[in-house]
Amino acid sequence: MAFENPSRDEIKEILINAGNVAIVGLSDKPDRTSHMIAQALQGNGYRIIPVNPGVSGKxxxxxxxxxxxxxxxxxxIVDVFRRSEFTPEIAxxxxxxxxxxLWLQQGVINEEAAEIAAKGGLKVIMDRCIKVEDSLLIGKRS
Structure with missing residues (x-):
């Protein structure tokens, strides 16, 4: 059966009850998409946890x-900013x-990773931007 993302209502519930958001592949460079999205999530009240073996510190x-x-x-939530071929190990x-x-960012698609995560009891979202979904479904928090 082909993969299908959860409904918008389910995604909204996931975001509302997110807890800590580990961002795999978060760059320390402010001009990178992962950095900008993490910063926007922080600004909207999410607690982010950077995961990047190539960066130390904060x-x-x-x-x-x-x-x-x-x-x-x-x-x-494990939000992934890595190429698709690296996602099964992350899953x-x-x-x-x-x-x-397991949330694979826009452009990141891997059926094997989705299957690993789903069999492990995780909800899976692929090829969607967490910041866009948050903006559309929840909007700015006060």
Whole structure:
């Protein structure tokens, strides 16, 4: 059966109950899309957790972790800014840490990753931008 994203109502519920959002592939460069989206999410009240093995220290004031397994607290959404071929391994880690959602950003599609995550009990969203969905479904929080 072909993959299908959750309904808009389900995505809205996912965003409302997001918890921590681990952003895999978050860049420390302000001109990168991942950085701009993470900053926008922070501005709308989300707690982001940067995941990038190539960066140490902090991004947007938050400690950077080399992998999902290194994050010492619960993660609700794993938001992925990596090429599609890297996502099955990320999906496995998301299952291992007990995340609730695997979110592959716009342009990132991998059926194997979706299957791994779904079998592990995660909701899966592919080829959608979390910032766009948040803006459309929730809007600016006060």
């Amino acid at each position: 991004i947007l004031g938050e400690t950077v972790y080399p992998s999902l397994k290194d994050i010492p607290e619960p993660v609700g 496995k880690e998301a299952v291992e840490i007990g995340a609730k959602v």
